[in-house]
Amino acid sequence: MSPETASTTYRRNHFFLLLLIGFISTVSSDELEFLLNLKTALSASDTKVFDSWRSDNSVCNFTGITCDDSGSSVTKIDLSHQNLTGSIPFDSICQLQSLEKLSFGFNYLHGSVTEDLNKCSKLNYLDLGNNLFSGGFPDISSMNGLLYLYVNSSGFSGILFEFLSIYRNSEFSGTFPWSSLENMTELIVLSVGDNPFDKTPFPEQVVKLVNLNWLYMANCSIGGEIPAGIGDLTELINFEISSNDITGEIPIEITKLVKLWQLELWGNNLTGKLPVGLRNLTKLEFFDASINNLEGNLSEIRFLSQLKSLQLLENKFSGEIPPELGEFKHLVDFSLYRNQLTGTLxxxxxSFSDFNFIDVSENFLSGPIPPNMCKNGKMTELLMLQNNFTGEIPASYSDCKTLTRFRVSNNMLTGVVPNGIWGLPNAEIIDIAMNNLEGGITSDIANAKTLGQIFAAHNRLSGELPPEISKATSLNTIDLSHNQFSGKIPATIGELTQLSSLHFQNNKFTGQIPKSLRSCGSLTDINMAYNSFSGQIPADLGLLPTLNSLNLSSNQLSGQIPSSLSSTRLSLLDLSNNKLAGAIPESLSVDAYNGSFAGNLDLCSQKVSQFRRCSSDTRRTSTQLRTVITCLSIASAIALILLAYFSYLKNKSLKEGQPRSFKEDSWNIKSFHVLSFMEDDILDSINEKNFIGKGGSGQVYRATLKNGVDLAVKHIQNSDSGHRKKKHSGNQKSMEFDAEVETLSSIRHVNVVKLFCSITSEESNLLVYEYLPNGSLWDRLHTSKKLGLDWETRYGIAIGAAKGLEYLHHGCERPVIHRDVKSSNILLDEHLKPRIADFGLAKIVQTDSTDGSTHVIAGTHGYMAPEYGYTYKVNEKSDVYSFGVVLLELITGKKPMEAEYGENKDIVYWVCSKLKNKETVLSLLDSGISDAHKEDTLKVLKIAIKCTSRLPALRPTMRTVVKMLEEAKPCELVSIIITKENDGKKKIDKILP
Incomplete structure (x- = not known):
């Protein structure tokens, strides 16, 4: 080749190379733009996933991005499990012409999935599951090469979306586009469950997908019968269609699915027997057909030796449990609860596996309890109540340290309760009631640190209660009634500060009722009837703030009825058949307590006709008797009289607005802001004329400073005030109070009420807050102070309160769980801007907590999340639920609890019952909301429904709630004011937003 020819060839090749490079550069530039659009639309505050997504970086080096071998085209986007929020710009990313995989699963993405998704026609893998999308799912017929489709638990809705988007002219039908599946003959995974689609029969398109090996259609409004064609899906290893409205029998064709590993049919309306041939499913490891109307015997189960989990609870199965199940070497979960089974276990x-739990409660089973279910030390729950089991509790369960629930009540068990049962270190409930068991509670109970409930009533248990019971500090319920316990109740029982229910009736207890019960501040129910208690009724019982029921009848109690009981709000009071004397307190002499004092011959009353009238001599004699008893039992009687007199003067001065002794206490002030007032300015305000209300933990007064500024002062009386304290207990209480106040005082947010300072003494705690002149949101929605709030104002209150809670959950050094979010704890300033208030129940989430939760039950009925009913583990998602209820109040104008909802029903239930059609959805909205803002209101209704999901995991975080509310900002209204000029022509004078 000549030099000239070589030069020409070089120039030509160089030209094509430059052209190719230019083309590649152009493609990469476009794809870079598409991906940067995606980055702009999403937020990932908790991860660094987008750190590499820079314009100066190669697209193929972006986190979560995969390119083809030439590096010229994006083929995969995988951003699952990244805590992403925002809406996906499908119109942009579906322009990536070579895109084969799109995965956004397990994030917090919201908004709608648009028709633009259909442009991603080359996808073989699509995962949008476990997000917070709204609206229906678009037609995806173009994706006929799809192999994997995950859209489960993504918030896609049916009828509700239709009406939430009525003003948006949405083209989505509200149902899943089952017809899209007709050409997806290669589909391997179809996962569409946990979405509230419109109800539809079992889609016929599904049974034609013969290559499916994973089919998840649980909880997505499927009805009708399972078609016989299901037998054609012979590649299935997983079939889940739980929690739908499936009727009819389990088709016999299902026995053809011999590769099945999991079969989930629970929560439907299936009838009939287990199909003959179910034994063919020899690879089945997980089988759940619970909560149906199935009947017949379990003979087909005896061949399924690979089973790890068998759940057939709440059906009508009868006959005996196949003995072959005892030889299953993999079975770990076994539940046949509430059937009609007979025979023995x-x-x-x-014996052959790491058995986890058994629940065979509410059957007619008999014989002994199998002894080896905890042989490998892994069992967590043993639930066998309400059967006919006999024999003793096997001693082997004393060493089962993993047990959390031990329930064998309502059987015919005999023998002594093994000592170690009482000391199981992880037990949360021990239920042995209604048997013929003997023995007593042993000192082993000191090891039961997590034990919350003891149910041991109606047995033959005896002996004294060990003082070590006070070491089981998580106890909230003790029922030892109808046994033969004797001796004194240990004084240390007062250390059980979480105790709410105490039933000791029908035993042989003696001695005095412990005064230490006063320390059990959560007690609501005390029953010590039919024992031999003596001495006086402790006056301290009347100081229990939540006491609702007190039964001390049929004992040997003497002395007077404490006047302190007058301050309680008892729905049941029974002091009958004792040896009480003196006058019945006037406030207890009401019809509600008729019969509460019968059988006490030395009682008198001026109002209760069944008793003799109290004469002055009688009252004087009773007073003298009380003085004698006091002198004999308390050496420092004079000191106590002086203390009582001091307390009387103090209370009197407070009521009269002259807090002389109150001011003379030794006060300690801690400021958290620059103060323009003195200690005395606040103390002077604590009087009746300045009383403005009662918060969750104290009375609230209005303090007007000399400069005209108003403050709110909460007066919290120390619970030990006026009573003998243990050494250092007062200091400890003060330290705890100061620690909590200091934490809350560090909060600086425009939507959280400002705490200026705390002023404390040995007797009282004062918290000085900013004063909010418009009261609470509850007042403005529901009381005589009700205001006609327009939607813009309601929305402003909602977004402000949400930002306050977001700050508490996400903006503090340690998250703060408020635990009593409600409209009465949202205060409004002069401009109706909201403040989150009343932290009487708030708890700081400990940084070393393993589950980020608090184990204290608190809150207000109607606002409390459902998990309060079954767990003590309450976290930020419980606040989210309560906030969702507040949103429903703002939207509907109704209270959380009203008679029209039905008995034991709340606003969440009522709203959900209205999500049927256009008219019923719109009927939810408060009449004070204008038609122009109904679309905006419906957007917030959608958010409220997400917040009040029954499952905490399905609720968004407050950070996500704020973002969704910001996207639901009301459209700006334009008012055109038209005036007429002198010539009669109209003109636009001005435009007002």
Whole structure:
């Protein structure tokens, strides 16, 4: 080749190379733009996923991005599990022409999935599951090469979306586009469950997808019968269609699915028997057909030896449990609760595996309890109540340290309760009631640190209560009634500060009722009837703030009825058949307590006709008797009289607005802001004329300073005030109070009420807050102070309160769980801007907590999340639920609890019952909301429904709630004011937003 020819060839090749490079550069530039659009639309505050997404970086080096071998085209986007929020710009990313995989699963993405998704026609993998999308799912017929489709638990809705988007002219039908599946013949995974689609029969398109090996259609409004064609899906290893409205029998064709590993049919309306041939499913490891109307025997189950989990609870199965189940070497979860089964349990049940739990409660089973279910030390729950089991509790369960629930009540068990049962270190409930068991509670109970409930009523238990019971500090319920316990109740029982229910009736207890019960501030129910208690009724019982029921009848109690009981709000009071004397307190002499004092011959009353009238001599004699008893039992009687007199003067001065002794206390002030007032300015305000209300933990007064500024002062009386304290207990209480106040005082947010300072003494705590002149949101929505709030104002209150809670959950050094979010704890300033208030129940989430939760039950009925009913583990998601209720109040104008909802029903139930059609959805809205803002209101209704999801995991975080509310900002209204000029022509004078 000549030099000239070589030069020409070089120039030509160089030209094509430059052209190719230019083309590649152009493609990469476009794809870079599409991906940067995606980055702009999403937020990932908790991860660094987008740090590499820079314009100066190669697209193929972006986190979550995969390119083809040439590096010229994006083929995969995988941003699952990244805590992402925002809406996906499908119109942009579906322009990536070579895109084969799109995965956004397990994030917090919201908004709608638009028709633009259909442009991603080359996808073989699509995962949008476990997000917070709204609206229906678009037609995806163009994706006929799809192999994997995950859209489960993504918030896609049916009818509700239709009406939430009525003003948006949405083209989505509200149902899943089942017809899109007709050409997806290669589909391997179809996961569409946990979405509230419109109800539809079992889609016929599904049974034609013969290559499916994973089919998840649980909880997505499927009805009708399972078609016989299900037998054609012979590649299935997983079939889940739980929690729908499936009717009819389990088709016999299902026995053809011999590769099945999991079969989930629970929560439907299936009838009939287990199909003959179910034994063919020999690879089945998980089988759940619970909560149906199935009947017949379990003979087909005896061949399924690979089972790890068998759940058939709440059906109508009868006959005996196949003995072969005792030989199953993999079975770990076994639940046949509430059926009609008879016979015995296989004696070897659980002997060969790491058995986890058994629940065979509410059957007619008999014989002994199998002894080896905790042989490998892994069992967590043993639930066998309400059967006919006999024999003793096997001693082997004393060493089962993993047990959290031990329930064998309502059987015919005999023998002594093994000592170690009482000391199981992880037990949360021990239920042995209604048997013929003997023995007593042993000192082993000191090891039961997590034990919350003891149910041991109606047995033959005896002996004294060990003082070590006070070491089981999580106890909230103790029922030892109808046994033969004797001796004194240990004084240390007062250390059980979480105790709410105490039932000791029908035993042989003696001695005095412990005064230490006063320390059990959560007690609501005390029953010590039919024992031999003596001495006086402790006056301190009347100081229990939540006491609702007190039964001390049929004992040997003497002395007077404490006047302190007058301050309680008892729905039940029974002091009958004792040896009480003196006058019945006037406030207890009401019809509600008729019969509460019968059988006490030395009582008198001026109002209760069944008793003799109290004469002055009688009252004087009773007073003298009380003085004698006091002198004999308390050496420092004079000191106590002086203390009582001092307390009387103090209370009197407070009521009269002259807090002389109150001011003379030794006060300690801690400021958290620059103060323009003195201690005395605040103390002077604590009087009746300045009283403005009662918060969750104290009375609130208005303090007007000399400069005209108003403050709010909460007066919290120390619970030990006026009573003998243990050494250092007052200091400890003060330290705890100061620690909590200091934490809350560090909060600086425009939507959280400002705490200026705390002023404390040995007797009282004063918290000085900013004064909010418009009261609470509750007042403005529901009381005589009700205001006609327009939607813009309601929205402003909602977004402000949400930002306050977001700050508490996400903006503090340690998250703060308020635990009593409600409209009465949202205060409004002069401009109706909201403040989150009343932290009487707030708890700081400990940084070393393993689950980020608090184990204290608190809150207000109607606002409390459902998990309060079954767990003590309450976290930020419980606040989210309560905030969702507040949103419903703002939207509907109704209270959380009203008679029209039905008995034991709340606003969440009522709203959900109205999500049927256009008219019922719109009927939810408060009449004070204008038609122009109904679309905006419906957007917030959608958010409220997400917040009040029954499952905490499905609720958004407050950070996500704020973002969704910001996107639901009301459209600006334009008012055109038209005036007429002198010539009669109209003109636009001005435009007002």
């Amino acid at each position: 296989p004696p070897q049940l659980g």
